[in-house]
Amino acid sequence: MNSLTIGKLKLDGNLVLAPMSGITNLPSRLLCRKHGASLVYSEMTSSEAVVRQSLKSIERGFTCAGERPMGIQLMGAVPDNLAASAIFLQEKYRPELIDVNFGCPAQGVIKNGCGSGLLKKPELIGEIIRTLSDSLDIPLTAKIRILENFDETLKIAKIIEKAGADAITVHGRTQKQGYSGKSDLDFIKGIKSGLSIPVIANGDIFDEKTSQKVLEYTGCDGIMIGRAAIGNPFIFKKISYFLKTGEILPPREAGERLADFFEYTELCRNYGMHTYNDLKRNAQWFTKGMENVKQVRVNINKAHDIDSIMAIMNGLKDCV
Numbered sequence: 215m216n217s218l219t220i221g222k223l224k225l226d227g228n229l230v231l232a233p234m235s236g237i238t239n240l241p242s243r244l245l246c247r248k249h250g251a252s253l254v255y256s257e258m259t260s261s262e263a264v265v266r267q268s269l270k271s272i273e274r275g276f277t278c279a280g281e282r283p284m285g286i287q288l289m290g291a292v293p294d295n296l297a298a299s300a301i302f303l304q305e306k307y308r309p310e311l312i313d314v315n316f317g318c319p320a321q322g323v324i325k326n327g328c329g330s331g332l333l334k335k336p337e338l339i340g341e342i343i344r345t346l347s348d349s350l351d352i353p354l355t356a357k358i359r360i361l362e363n364f365d366e367t368l369k370i371a372k373i374i375e376k377a378g379a380d381a382i383t384v385h386g387r388t389q390k391q392g393y394s395g396k397s398d399l400d401f402i403k404g405i406k407s408g409l410s411i412p413v414i415a416n417g418d419i420f421d422e423k424t425s426q427k428v429l430e431y432t433g434c435d436g437i438m439i440g441r442a443a444i445g446n447p448f449i450f451k452k453i454s455y456f457l458k459t460g461e462i463l464p465p466r467e468a469g470e471r472l473a474d475f476f477e478y479t480e481l482c483r484n485y486g487m488h489t490y491n492d493l494k495r496n497a498q499w500f501t502k503g504m505e506n507v508k509q510v511r512v513n514i515n516k517a518h519d520i521d522s523i524m525a526i527m528n529g530l531k532d533c534v
């Protein structure tokens with residue numbers, strides 16, 4: 215497995231956990247790091263909210279020694295506010311990286327001219343990256359979606375490179391596609407060929423074979439994994455093992471997946487992030503695909519408090 219270097223940051227591999235809003239909190243990132251993710255990103259946080267000193271937004275950057283290296287992802291459209299929030303978070307949490315979101319397709323985000331809404335404004339993208347790279351001591355990355363036209367997508371990627379970003383992640387879908395259709399590997403491959411900075415390929419990497427295919431086909435320096443890691447941090451171990459040895463590890467046993475879930479809940483408790491909604495969603499995710507758990511999953515769905523969910527999951531320990 216190759217290692218990835220982003221500016222002055224040398225990683226021990228090239229598997230990256232995607233930023234996912236409502237999912238990649240500190241406990242889930244810690245589990246992914248433990249199982250072999252070389253770099254993890256926080257959920258996106260709004261630069262405007264950080265500038266307003268919103269505690270909830272600031273705390274999305276909260277980290278600890280065990281998860282490093284980590285990057286904080288910012289979403290915003292005003293260069294000076296992005297820079298002010300990045301400097302603030304750099305000082306407060308000392309992340310290894312700052313990333314800028316140019317990919318989010320959510321209506322609420324593009325309505326404010328942020329996320330993938332910025333792809334229509336290449337000059338502003340350049341200004342954002344230039345302002346941030348001039349302001350920060352740590353490496354800067356950007357995450358984009360593609361446009362329908364390849365040349366326009368490459369133009370944006372080149373603007374990002376020229377303005378001083380140290381790496382770029384490309385999700386091979388357009389804003390309009392959302393999560394439908396397929397991530398376009400030809401676009402990603404073309405962008406990789408046209409740039410000198412590292413390019414990280416993203417979209418539809420679900421297992422060992424898709425990882426290998428994307429790395430070989432696009433020639434990218436790294437891959438970023440999102441949905442396949444939800445409730446399944448072990449995916450990083452499986453993929454890194456396969457890329458090193460060519461062998462596929464057996465699927466994680468139900469008991470081991472439950473152990474991962476309880477480790478997650480323990481971390482949530484330790485970091486004051488133990489909430490009913492998050493626990494319920496994670497109980498569903500960590501039991502997804504297990505055999506003979508249909509009724510258990512129905513029960514999780516009906517459970518009204520943390521204790522009931524924990525009782526259901528503890529009961530499952532005896533059955534697997």
Ligand SMILES: Cc1cc2nc3c(=O)[nH]c(=O)nc-3n(C[C@H](O)[C@H](O)[C@H](O)COP(=O)(O)O)c2cc1C
Pocket residue numbers: 232233234235236237257258287315317318357385416417418419438439440441442
């Ligand atoms: C629930 C969810 C939340 C997401 N939140 C973010 C986010 O905060 N920032 C971002 O850049 N991308 C976000 N994404 C997009 C992912 O980072 C990634 O680009 C996308 O899921 C494609 O990769 P995958 O096929 O490996 O899932 C999110 C995706 C999902 C499914």
